[in-house]
Amino acid sequence: MKNTAIFQTILGPVVISEQDEAVTEVFFAKGKQYSGNKQTTPLLKEAEKQLLEYLSGIRKTFDLKLAVKGTEFQKLVWESLHSIPYGETHSYKQVAEMIGRPEASRAVGMANSKNPILILTPCHRILGSDGKLVGYAGGLELKKKLLELEKSHVTCHV
Structure with missing residues (x-):
């Protein structure tokens, strides 16, 4: 099941989605539609935490499992x-x-x-x-x- 959370950052609202314990999407929410079960999971909380650390200059790299679809x-x-x-x-x-x-x-x-x-x-x-x-x-x-x-x-x- 795909889970999605939206949260505020210094750059505006950001959407993060995860499925099967891996981050599948991160995008700026302004004017965009997003899907998925609107439920914050431990992974989404951790992704939010790491992204906010990055935006505050504390974090330089991310430690999250990613799963992308593409060629x-x-x-x-x-x-x-x-x-x-x-x-x-x-x-x-x-x-x-x-x-x-x-x-x-x-x-x-x-x-x-x-x-x-x-x-x-x-x-x-x-x-x-x-x-x-x-x-x-x-x-x-x-x-x-x-x-x-x-x-x-x-x-x-x-």
């Missing part, structure tokens, strides 16, 4: 995003190179746009080849805020 290529792209360090960004081309498909920048962009688990799978860390903000399911303003949040909490080691 093998999409899953490969989404998995590669987890290797991009907190506070850093990559281009679509860099991600294409990371997965061994250097000519697949556009396909990487399409896969990135279908990411069902925003923030936890950090598609917001992907920029255009010119370093500009491009495409984000939550909107470019939210993407900019997420990147600024991460940059403000990165500790420098000199």
Whole structure:
């Protein structure tokens, strides 16, 4: 059974869904429909806790089981995003190179746009080849805020 919870964050309302003890969706609720049994489970509470820790700058990585539905290529792209360090960004081309498909920048962009688990799978860390903000399911303003949040909490080691 799919369970879904909605909660408030500094970025607005966020929806998290889980099924079979794995997070299946994270998205910004503003203007979107969502389905599932509206019941908060221990996993959804933990996901909320970790997301709020991330948004407050305490958490840099997530420790949650994720289960995504997509093509093998999409899953490969989404998995590669987890290797991009907190506070850093990559281009679509860099991600294409990371997965061994250097000519697949556009396909990487399409896969990135279908990411069902925003923030936890950090598609917001992907920029255009010119370093500009491009495409984000939550909107470019939210993407900019997420990147600024991460940059403000990165500790420098000199």
